[in-house]
Amino acid sequence: MGILIALIPALGWGVQPVILGKIGGKPTNQILGTGVGALIVGILVQMFTSPSSLSWQAFAISMLAGMAWVLGQVGQYKVLPILGVSQTMPLTTGLQLIGTSLIGVIFFGEWSGVISKVGGFAAIALIVIGSVLTSYTEGGNRSDGLYRGLAILVPTSIGYWIYSALPKTLSASGLSMFLPEMIGVFLGAVIYVLITDPKAVKARTSWLSMIIGLTFSISALAYIYSAKANGVATAYIITQLNVVVATLGGLVVLHEHKTRRELILTLSGLVLIVAGSIVTVFL
Template sequence: MEGILFALVPMFAWGSIGFVSNKIGGSANQQTFGMTIGSLFFAIIVFIVARPQLSFNLWFFGIIGGILWSLGQNRQFTAMKHMGVSVANPLSSGSQLVFGSLIGAFVFHEWSTSFHYILGGFALLLLVIGFYFSSRVDPVKENKNHLLKHFNKGFVALAFSTFGYLSYAILFNNIMAFDVLSVILPMAVGMIIGSSFFMKFQLDFSPLVLKNSLVGMMWGVGNIFMLLAASSAGLAIAFSFSQIGAIISIIGGIVFLGEKKTKKEITWVIIGILCFLIGAILLGIVKSY
């Protein structure tokens, strides 16, 4: 029970990042830079408390991972500008789940039995169906062509976002496998470097940016509780709950940001949420065997 309670924290913390940051406002570059400031502050606190040993490899690969993460987050914020939080966030989480699972299965041989392929394949199918319904646009909507043009830009941004997120996840989990508490400070430094690059190193400390640093603190808290959930309830529960956080983004985008949906789109979103929920849980089960 304790592990499940721990897992709820990253679910809500990470699921809330998109609509909280967009409620605060700012460009995608300002949002990313502000978020990394908060993440670095949080990482320094963790380092002071935990005192982990930091090797050259940790610093080198941690910084690279942080730069890749900043690419993923920046492009995700960009996609949100074009598609809305309620659409971009579940598509982002879902694409990471699908491609991450496929890479894990066929490149790193994480799926080794027929059970893995049958259940995992069914889970991925549900996620793809969830993609379709969560991003579907009602034909009666005004300016549909204008919306689709923005959606195309959003999909391009999501492609880069998925590449960044998957690259850093594979680097940390499949190639180097660093302890979270040890790598959090080097990664935060890399995140600052990456977000500064997107701003062409013209650093901005305006009120909007500093407010977005609170989002970075949320991300850091989610990271710590993800670790606690994995150690207490197992990686499968922690993994599933963290990805289900995309549902929080859908609800938050509609309720708090006023992203308009027609009755048909609300129905499609509900179908997408159910498919995404079941698919993420099934992938968690596959990872536990």
């Protein structure tokens, strides 16, 4: 049963961009729907699980983490139409893993000891090489798209790093932080939409995109239970399969085209990214 729970976030986060590709819409539509769906699940979880209460400081920090996640997700939504799912997801996953690993080392004292640091930076090297392989394109126009995509993904990935790092400053359980994080996702989405495209509130695709919010938040909840049932290391490793699911989904379901060389390098890069993420867990 524990492994089945662990597969929920791997599949859920993996199919998110594929579903998004089918729904369509602008990033403002997509992030608004995501925020609404996340808030609904957050409220339901609070009602039916009654987790322990948080101090107002912990509540605020958890909410800020959710708002930071919106920054990273908006960047991803902006790049998906440029690069496609099969290229965007390995790149954004690589950036998330590199950033969160380095923050863990610098600010939280992770990878203590020489052997751990050597192994950790070797893992980062694997992730970097894997990301480079998945980003390989043949043809000048497609290379231009890669540069535009990276120009968006690199700075917005800071939001994902903050989302991952802030909860580490708290001693509260993941279930206790779940609702305030989802509130933060909702507020961040609403603020972004009101500033950039208020008309998105009335768009049909905004409400269809609630499916993404439901998928994201249910997967996040399943990860919390998976970490309890399987241990953090096992839960995290299985979750990393989401990048494989997303990439293959982009190729098979959305029919994204890759040349033979691009396909071989993409699949090879995926193996390195997953391998690098697994190494970081055991340090």
